[in-house]
Amino acid sequence: MPDIAFVKAALPKSGALVVPLAEGAAPAGLFAQADKEAGGALTRALEAAGFKGRKGQATTLWALGGFTKVVAVGLGRESELDGAAAEAAGGALIPALAQDREATVVADALAAPLAASLGLGALLRAWRFDRYRTREKEEDKPKLERLAIATAEPNAAKQAFAPMRAVADGVFLTRELVSEPPNILHPIEFAERCKGLEKLGVEVEVMGLKDLQKLGFGAMIGVAQGSQHEPRLVVMQWKGAPKNRKGTKPMAFIGKGVTFDTGGISIKPAGGMEDMKWDMAGAGTVVGLMAALAGRRAKCDVVGLVGLVENMPSGTAQRPGDVVKTYSGQTVEVINTDAEGRLVLADVIWYAQERFQPRCMIDLATLTGAIIIALGHEHAGLFSNDDDLAARILAAGQAVGEKAWRMPLGDAYDKQIRSDIADMKNVGGRPGGSITAAQFIQRFVNTKDGPMPWAHLDIAGTAWSSKDQPTVPKGATAYGVRMLDRLVAEMGEG
């Protein structure tokens, strides 16, 4: 991963030069200077190469104007130039610089916050997970060690970049957790890694099977009981509220952390089952979010809770037909052991309310295949009992390029999970499959003692990407970390 440095606006003597350009923009500043020194060769070559400055476009020119290469990246229309466009340009330059150790971006035409966003985009795109590659060829490894961003206001850019860097580190932690194979990252190991947040100032508390038994987490234990790995509940607290706001209720984030989901006795088919290592992405996102908030010293109290289990078929596994008693006291008839995420969330969500009385509660889970059939991979499904909270989440997601789409709730759907023997069953059939899952979770949102704004993000379609995106390389996306970081900034710190 490259270091991102902000330096004074000056042209490098040699090496790789990166030029971010808006559509139809006339050469200006350092780029104009470089072009002039090259006798106009840069603009001529870009014209010939069909470079238009479109958002995310990248064109490489070789050995021109004394540089080994000149990479032009598009910023899109000047009138629409925002952080997202700058991030996309930053992302687009990364593949073009895979073999360069150093490069300089001439960003003197960009305001400091946009130069910082460009650096963030580059950083987010440059991340890769190569821990388990032992024979990778030298020429296949990315070489970029330092990306210098030349800007008129290096100090202002550096300042703007510092919190972005912290959020990026949160994103990377999430991506790493989600990418880790399930033989390595089981519930116990996952909980260990959560402990790593302590060095950022997060209070981390890990509870094991005995604690959960004592509490009466019957639903979560039921899911875990088929595995050799014990379940873990991890409670993370970031107490960042300034003194005058101490004692205000925290925001709570809850993540589904099924470190591997075979489906249990209702076992999944073999094709694609390997993807189920990322069935803990909700939990991974909550952990990364806590790291991001602590890393940038967010001025707000936030709690993160993750329920960590492995869902395995075995002689001790729970069966279809079992009835379990949740921490809330409500009973659930387990119809399908592959609808396990909601069982885990049921106990953790109730616990989060009992213990913290949060001001709002947002859960994340790779919960249903149905949400992929409903929305695809561009939007996560957003369910909420609170229009204001839902609107804020949608807006925060829109701002950082992590989009969500509101989905309905309602009594008609809730009826689908009525059970003949228990308070509810854990599946409601194919029709509206994501909605009935959300209805299930909503039954564990306690509004008896007053309103409890709650939102549920079904991220089954967005946690993993099968292709490269501008600032997200193929693989674990960490969808949600940036969105919720933004939400906390606007709701909790604003």
Place this chain on the structure above:
Amino acid sequence: MLVVRFRKTAPAGARRVLPALAGAALPEELRDAASAALFTAGHGVVLDLAPGPLLVGIGTPARLLDWEQAGAAAALALKGVPAVLLDARGLGAAEAAAMAAGMALGAWRFDAYRRIPAEEAPPRALTVLVDDARAARAAWRDASAATRACLAARDWVSEPANILTTRDFVRRLRLLSRQGIEVEVWGRKRLAREGYGALLAVGQGSASPPRLVTLRWRGTLDAPPVAFVGKGIVFDTGGISIKGAAGMEAMRADMAGAAACAGAMLALARRGSPCPAVAVLAIAENATGAASYRPGDVLRTASGRTVEVVDTDAEGRLVLADALHHAVSRFAPRAVVDLATLTGAIVTALGHHRAGLFGNDGALAAALAAAGEAVGEHLWPMPIGDAHREDLASDIADIRQCLVGRLLPDACHAAAFLRDFAGEGPWAHLDIAGVDTQDAPHALGPAGATGFGVRLLDRWVAMHHEEADHHPAPGARG
């Protein structure tokens, strides 16, 4: 349909239905029984005090729909009672008419092919006892138009596919001319001459030929028409990409979109709407045969765009492509709304309680959703994302019809596909695959065909398109 009369005096021998508002006192002689049965006049709750009246709870009514639903609940509860008296004294004309409409919707059965035993039969005649019969009859004129039209759509959807062939469906649609609706039918030759390659391809495997039917209601306003576009697949085997056997019989209802559009036209005509409207119905049978179109075929649509077929069971979007093009190119409508039982994916997404709402125009979508709420036909907005359209890139044609595989957002793909054919004006697409029929009795009728869309479209027109438009769309040909 239930025969409805409005009278100031009660006829003898009819079973009495008494609407009860939450919190309002019941007649003295009913109080003990109602209180013993814990009846609190909750919305749609029915208490049968036979041989006394049947009480139906209205709850705390906020809109006419509440009265309609109460009426439907009463009708659904009344079995083996041919003649009913609705005691609507003290109610406004609109409320009385709404209850009668609800009772007609609830009393509908499709009994063309069986005799319903007398003790199971729904009411056949309704007398509504009102204070002002003239005002009630006037309200009923409007309420009954959409009701009758909704029931016509239910009948069409219920007809089996061996009876309701493409030709038979067209024959029935021609009867709409009696209501002042112009009916134009294009057969194979005309479709071929005009280049409607997608509709022809879908229909080419069947002994029942494809048809493009255009219904036109002139109205009185000098404005471009609203356009309804309906998928009318009279039976969908899936074609060469044949469906599994289980549940295939339900595919006789795959023309519910066309039925809803035709029903909406009927509603407008019956109540003499001033709004000009057209409906373009793409009618075909998707059959498996030697002449069937194949996965891999490339079709040239009426718009000139070429389409790569990858799954012959995604035929609805193909016939709609030609029908949408027809609607926007011939009529320059002020808005286009298409209805189709299009995808299984929308059922997975929204279940059986809401239809999927897609489109290119926020105001149109909001207006349709509001009209749906008003008539109890609920929509939910769904996205067409950039990625959905990108997924449809084809190696050989302008666009690919769909994707094949697991966990695909096929309803969104279908909407992204249709958007290419819907022109530049306001367009909305209602995927009604989950709501065209119901397995169990619902708020406005028995199990079976719902007629979903008829009342919604009629209400949308009434709410938005019946006042003179000061700014007709440029280039409108009327």
